[in-house]
Amino acid sequence: xxxxxxxxxxxxxxxxxxxxxxxxxxxxxxxxxxxxxxxxxxxxxxxxxxxxxxxxxxxxxxxxxxxxxxxxxxxxxxxxxxxxxxxxxxxxxxxxxxxxxxxxxxxxxxxxxxxxxxxxxxxxxxxxxxxxxxxxxxxxxxxxxxxxxxxxxxxxxxxxxxxxxxxxxxxxxxxxxxxxxxxxxxxxxxxxxxxxxxxxxxxxxxxxxxxxxxxxxxxxxxxxxxxxxxxxxxxxxxxxxxxxxxxxxxxxxxxxxxxxxxxxxxxxxxxxxxxxxxxxxxxxxxxxxxxxxxxxxxxxxxxxxxxxxxxxxxxxxxxxxxxxxx
Amino acid sequence: xxxxxxxxxxxxxxxxxxxxxxxxxxxxxxxxxxxxxxxxxxxxxxxxxxxxxxxxxxxxxxxxxxxxxxxxxxxxxxxxxxxxxxxxxxxxxxxxxxxxxxxxxxxxxxxxxxxxxxxxxxxxxxxxxxxxxxxxxxxxxxxxxxxxxxxxxxxxxxxxxxxxxxxxxxxxxxxxxxxxxxxxxxxxxxxxxxxxxxxxxxxxxxxxxxxxxxxxxxxxxxxxxxxxxxxxxxxxxxxxxxxxxxxxxxxxxxxxxxxxxxxxxxxxxxxxxxxxxxxxxxxxxxxxxxxxxxxxxxxxxxxxxxxxxxxxxxxxxxxxxxxx
Numbered sequence: 216x217x218x219x220x221x222x223x224x225x226x227x228x229x230x231x232x233x234x235x236x237x238x239x240x241x242x243x244x245x246x247x248x249x250x251x252x253x254x255x256x257x258x259x260x261x262x263x264x265x266x267x268x269x270x271x272x273x274x275x276x277x278x279x280x281x282x283x284x285x286x287x288x289x290x291x292x293x294x295x296x297x298x299x300x301x302x303x304x305x306x307x308x309x310x311x312x313x314x315x316x317x318x319x320x321x322x323x324x325x326x327x328x329x330x331x332x333x334x335x336x337x338x339x340x341x342x343x344x345x346x347x348x349x350x351x352x353x354x355x356x357x358x359x360x361x362x363x364x365x366x367x368x369x370x371x372x373x374x375x376x377x378x379x380x381x382x383x384x385x386x387x388x389x390x391x392x393x394x395x396x397x398x399x400x401x402x403x404x405x406x407x408x409x410x411x412x413x414x415x416x417x418x419x420x421x422x423x424x425x426x427x428x429x430x431x432x433x434x435x436x437x438x439x440x441x442x443x444x445x446x447x448x449x450x451x452x453x454x455x456x457x458x459x460x461x462x463x464x465x466x467x468x469x470x471x472x473x474x475x476x477x478x479x480x481x482x483x484x485x486x487x488x489x490x491x492x493x494x495x496x497x498x499x500x501x502x503x504x505x506x507x508x509x510x511x512x513x514x515x516x517x518x519x520x521x522x523x524x525x526x527x528x529x530x531x532x533x534x535x536x537x538x539x540x541x
Numbered sequence: 542x543x544x545x546x547x548x549x550x551x552x553x554x555x556x557x558x559x560x561x562x563x564x565x566x567x568x569x570x571x572x573x574x575x576x577x578x579x580x581x582x583x584x585x586x587x588x589x590x591x592x593x594x595x596x597x598x599x600x601x602x603x604x605x606x607x608x609x610x611x612x613x614x615x616x617x618x619x620x621x622x623x624x625x626x627x628x629x630x631x632x633x634x635x636x637x638x639x640x641x642x643x644x645x646x647x648x649x650x651x652x653x654x655x656x657x658x659x660x661x662x663x664x665x666x667x668x669x670x671x672x673x674x675x676x677x678x679x680x681x682x683x684x685x686x687x688x689x690x691x692x693x694x695x696x697x698x699x700x701x702x703x704x705x706x707x708x709x710x711x712x713x714x715x716x717x718x719x720x721x722x723x724x725x726x727x728x729x730x731x732x733x734x735x736x737x738x739x740x741x742x743x744x745x746x747x748x749x750x751x752x753x754x755x756x757x758x759x760x761x762x763x764x765x766x767x768x769x770x771x772x773x774x775x776x777x778x779x780x781x782x783x784x785x786x787x788x789x790x791x792x793x794x795x796x797x798x799x800x801x802x803x804x805x806x807x808x809x810x811x812x813x814x815x816x817x818x819x820x821x822x823x824x825x826x827x828x829x830x831x832x833x834x835x836x837x838x839x840x841x842x843x844x845x846x847x848x849x850x851x852x853x854x855x856x857x858x859x860x861x862x863x864x865x
Contacts, residue, residue: 470633
């Protein structure tokens with residue numbers, strides 16, 4: 216008990232037919248990010264800096280849905296959002312509708328540290344980014360070929376879904392996918408669903424908790440759609456007792472105020488970390504599918520999910536380390 | 542058990558010296574909106590319809606900080622946000638960054654009812670409102686001379702603040718923002734309404750123009766589910782005050798969480814959150830419980846508020862009553 220702990224995730228809701236090679240790639244990335252965080256914690260970097268550092272790494276890698284590799288809007292563009300919270304004084308920062316900032320989590324950090332507000336969005340967020348001199352790129356920097364293909368499938372799946380009179384043609388990959396995979400997330404067959412979001416939560420040796428979450432959001436989302444990731448209390452929360460980052464069906468996470476509820480159940484019901492995580496996953500999600508990672512100020516780490524899988528990794532100072540998907 | 546309703550027109554540093562020409566119209570508006578809500582409840586309207594109706598009325602009133610009468614961004618523009626939530630189903634809808642839609646709360650309602658999403662912002666929200674034929678006007682419709690003056694005062698106060706060249710730390714954010722509030726009648730806060738019917742169905746809605754002199758694109762607590770707005774099977778809550786403080790404290794969610802997880806009563810839970818979870822001078826809220834109780838705590842100088850319950854209790858006020 217005591218000591219640092221760290222957890223990372225790369226999204227909940229994983230295609231059970233995901234090729235092994237992709238699974239290995241994901242595990243390698245999670246391991247790399249975990250080690251980056253561990254190294255920082257061993258050098259006594261404060262929790263708030265560690266979560267930002269790790270999420271930046273996850274954003275920069277195109278494998279998961281955040282920063283480069285973000286899911287695409289209905290128009291084929293990228294709109295990213297992120298939030299970060301420092302448990303010591305519950306300071307927080309968040310951004311939405313970010314289109315040219317290379318690392319949205321760092322912009323969220325700047326909102327927290329350098330602005331009088333907690334949450335900036337769209338052109339206001341971009342203006343602030345420019346003023347702060349953060350690294351900016353063209354929107355197509357974030358777009359990957361793979362996601363362009365996924366967007367097409369998602370649109371096909373949506374139109375198939377909405378017209379039940381049309382039998383699913385076996386030649387259409389989306390149709391075949393839908394037929395083979397009854398698992399759906401956010402209304403899409405799991406094979407065309409891009410697991411949402413990346414996140415990191417950390418407690419450092421001083422018992423300070425922090426959490427950060429970043430995402431491109433929902434594939435084929437309406438322009439302007441905001442999910443749970445930038446919402447303090449939903450996708451991200453950190454207080455004295457714990458830090459939490461969530462992923463999955465954004466709307467379900469928002470209704471459940473999932474991240475806050477882990478902390479609230481610990482604070483108000485006196486549950487321990489794992490019990491709190493299990494409780495909210497079981498009781499708060501109704502039909503929604505989601506997952507979360509959490510750490511406590513006692514150096515514990517926990518994760519929970521009711522989706523069929525969640526890319527995740529966790530480690531504690533006493534040597535425990537685990538990376539997993541299912 | 543019976544129906545209950547509470548509404549607010551914003552908590553903040555409302556000076557007791559508020560002139561009658563500023564005070565009386567708002568009191569009258571609170572009375573009028575309360576009556577509207579009460580009649581609707583008496584006619585068995587669903588609480589979701591009641592809160593939307595009342596908040597629309599508050600939005601249309603130019604002396605509250607929502608819809609027409611919204612405070613201005615640092616660019617002199619209006620960016621409105623709103624949120625609505627149904628306690629029974631936990632369905633919710635939120636919007637931010639509206640500039641031409643007359644009633645933001647109704648856009649939030651449509652997002653809830655007509656999309657698989659919860660929250661739409663800025664151009665996407667405007668486009669959505671237009672697609673659904675909601676009433677839009679020129680942005681100048683929402684701007685009032687009083688708010689142009691408030692923005693001017695806020696900018697002047699900011700200039701003084703910046704001369705002290707203090708870095709803005711989160712704990713100081715409240716003080717910095719308070720300094721930019723101008724000379725008292727700063728129109729801070731929000732409007733909101735919570736209601737419960739005889740069957741224990743709960744609903745809440747909140748709407749605002751945000752913070753005077755806010756950065757363009759700044760989002761406050763109002764559209765953040767769990768911060769400014771929340772309803773579940775225990776209670777419905779609408780909060781007001783310094784958005785940044787309300788967000789950190791997840792005010793609306795915490796009232797319900799204290800009831801559910803710690804067994805506190807509505808009043809105890811609300812008093813605790815307002816008294817202990819947010820800094821003095823930063824927040825207020827209205828809340829009703831499934832069993833028809835109502836509470837309206839605030840830790841600011843005043844909060845424009847009104848409530849009524851089926852057993853005949855009515856209250857309209859601005860400052861703390863003698864007992865408080």
